[in-house]
Amino acid sequence: MKDAVLKHVLVTGGLGFIGSNLALRLAGMGSEVTLIDSLIPEYGGNLFNIKGYENRVSVNIADIRDPHSMRYLVQGKDVLFNLAGQTSHMDSMKDPETDLQINCTSQLSILEACRKYNPSIKVVYASTRQIYGRPDYLPVDERHPLRPVDVNGINKMAGEWYHILYNNVYGLRASALRLTNTYGPRMRVKDARQTFLGVWIRLAVEERPFEVWGGEQLRDFTYVEDAVDAFLLAATNPAADGKIFNLGGHAPVSLSQLGAMVADLSKGASFQIREFPKERKAIDIGDYYADFSSISECLGWQPKVSLKDGLSRTMDYYRAFLPEYL
Amino acid sequence: MKDAVLKHVLVTGGLGFIGSNLALRLAGMGSEVTLIDSLIPEYGGNLFNIKGYENRVSVNIADIRDPHSMRYLVQGKDVLFNLAGQTSHMDSMKDPETDLQINCTSQLSILEACRKYNPSIKVVYASTRQIYGRPDYLPVDERHPLRPVDVNGINKMAGEWYHILYNNVYGLRASALRLTNTYGPRMRVKDARQTFLGVWIRLAVEERPFEVWGGEQLRDFTYVEDAVDAFLLAATNPAADGKIFNLGGHAPVSLSQLGAMVADLSKGASFQIREFPKERKAIDIGDYYADFSSISECLGWQPKVSLKDGLSRTMDYYRAFLPEYL
Numbered sequence: 001m002k003d004a005v006l007k008h009v010l011v012t013g014g015l016g017f018i019g020s021n022l023a024l025r026l027a028g029m030g031s032e033v034t035l036i037d038s039l040i041p042e043y044g045g046n047l048f049n050i051k052g053y054e055n056r057v058s059v060n061i062a063d064i065r066d067p068h069s070m071r072y073l074v075q076g077k078d079v080l081f082n083l084a085g086q087t088s089h090m091d092s093m094k095d096p097e098t099d100l101q102i103n104c105t106s107q108l109s110i111l112e113a114c115r116k117y118n119p120s121i122k123v124v125y126a127s128t129r130q131i132y133g134r135p136d137y138l139p140v141d142e143r144h145p146l147r148p149v150d151v152n153g154i155n156k157m158a159g160e161w162y163h164i165l166y167n168n169v170y171g172l173r174a175s176a177l178r179l180t181n182t183y184g185p186r187m188r189v190k191d192a193r194q195t196f197l198g199v200w201i202r203l204a205v206e207e208r209p210f211e212v213w214g215g216e217q218l219r220d221f222t223y224v225e226d227a228v229d230a231f232l233l234a235a236t237n238p239a240a241d242g243k244i245f246n247l248g249g250h251a252p253v254s255l256s257q258l259g260a261m262v263a264d265l266s267k268g269a270s271f272q273i274r275e276f277p278k279e280r281k282a283i284d285i286g287d288y289y290a291d292f293s294s295i296s297e298c299l300g301w302q303p304k305v306s307l308k309d310g311l312s313r314t315m316d317y318y319r320a321f322l323p324e325y326l
Numbered sequence: 327m328k329d330a331v332l333k334h335v336l337v338t339g340g341l342g343f344i345g346s347n348l349a350l351r352l353a354g355m356g357s358e359v360t361l362i363d364s365l366i367p368e369y370g371g372n373l374f375n376i377k378g379y380e381n382r383v384s385v386n387i388a389d390i391r392d393p394h395s396m397r398y399l400v401q402g403k404d405v406l407f408n409l410a411g412q413t414s415h416m417d418s419m420k421d422p423e424t425d426l427q428i429n430c431t432s433q434l435s436i437l438e439a440c441r442k443y444n445p446s447i448k449v450v451y452a453s454t455r456q457i458y459g460r461p462d463y464l465p466v467d468e469r470h471p472l473r474p475v476d477v478n479g480i481n482k483m484a485g486e487w488y489h490i491l492y493n494n495v496y497g498l499r500a501s502a503l504r505l506t507n508t509y510g511p512r513m514r515v516k517d518a519r520q521t522f523l524g525v526w527i528r529l530a531v532e533e534r535p536f537e538v539w540g541g542e543q544l545r546d547f548t549y550v551e552d553a554v555d556a557f558l559l560a561a562t563n564p565a566a567d568g569k570i571f572n573l574g575g576h577a578p579v580s581l582s583q584l585g586a587m588v589a590d591l592s593k594g595a596s597f598q599i600r601e602f603p604k605e606r607k608a609i610d611i612g613d614y615y616a617d618f619s620s621i622s623e624c625l626g627w628q629p630k631v632s633l634k635d636g637l638s639r640t641m642d643y644y645r646a647f648l649p650e651y652l
Contacts, residue, residue, distance in 0.1 A: 097431070097435065105423070143471070145469070149495075154487045157487070161483070168608075282495045
């Protein structure tokens, strides 16, 4: 393989949406990949995500909240793609303690395990644009103040900083990608727990109407293969170490434009604009799209897949495999 | 009493340095004060801190990590001064999990207890300048980016944001004060766990030589009675709700200037400049002093006690009571 640094790879959240896409790519490149996932039903893990690759990746069911398993599993690895997380904003408000355990406590214990048992490992952490809160300006670059509007955003902010701290103080090599809305094959579509777009796609594939809340908010979208590119670049280019990068997409679209694109790609789904529910409004961030020039300049990353192509590929995937995701 | 809002008051970390000074002031004003403290020997709590006030304040020994006790204790209170914390930067690196439990997990559970069992309570949180990390510019105002350089800074950042979030989303009234070096009677002087200045004062009172590490760093210092003023203003002025304020001091001084002041106030202590130990250098923030104009404008706060007066009062206190602090 080209990058010796990717010989022995660990992916937390490896049966989840982005983790599994990354794992399949790595397996195709010849990496020895171990996937850690707890398969919590409300989260993104799904064994079908590695269909056809069962003999080419190694699956280890474990919860990142279990420090003993993590201590063992980080050993002997070149790279840790650290993608396991609690991602639901609403859940973080209903059950802040669980969000904290997964997004703070476990992150710290994973980093401690790396520091003690594999200090030469490289770590790429999946962070989120949620930590910016409501933008002061658009597009949002990495210098934008961090003002998270929900418990998930606060905990992800801390989780990201632990990584950068361990890079700066202990010489562990770690970087963080602040993901925006990521979509594509293997995303959770059974409900809106991972992203609203998942359930739109499911309903559109089922030729059923779906609801767009609000509609005017601008957002940017990263196709999952583009996100995978970014993780690989961050792992293989030493220029990434200690850095935090935004990911982004092509031009931002409003949610009603996005709804229309999804409906157009279906055989007859329609959508309705609905007012934003009150309990969500309190933690909504309004318009958001990222300035991703930093990762472009530093690592040469660019999103390659247009939103239309990406949506089309995603809907093709769920036309073929939807029952595996319900 | 003047401020009915201060009738029933809870102080976490109430036997500690700032907490006890605040408690004595509140008791003197006629408040019914309950102090929560776990009296962990390495932390700041000391029963002698309330000497003479044993019958005027109510002491409840409990650990803020115990959600059941906290749930009960927040009930029926008008104000919670939330000062309990793990404050040692070095300890947070050696035992990050404990720092996280105290400064993140417990804060979230205290706020959940308030939200569920006493949503009309007002909370003033003791945050820290440590969350700014190494300053980009001086003096540091509240708009300065947050880039904590140790685990303690990351966890205090999260703890502060939980408070602001619960204010913004749930209508709890909460504010945060970012404290800089605070000093005065009742500080921990037995060692440098709370602040380097504590152990200088102890050694100076004992007429023994003390060490100044580095020496050139600029720092600002708040006398504890001035800090108490700020807590009371934040609790009683609704303009503080949802806000974060820096505290600060009179003109910044270098650590070697400060060392000379302490030595001058002693009867013969001398000090030596020593190179910064390597493991501390990694988490040192360099020069720091705060711009506190925001709290001046919003709440009318100003530091009143000069550094020289404050040091003199502090050393008088320890000349009288040093054995109680060893």
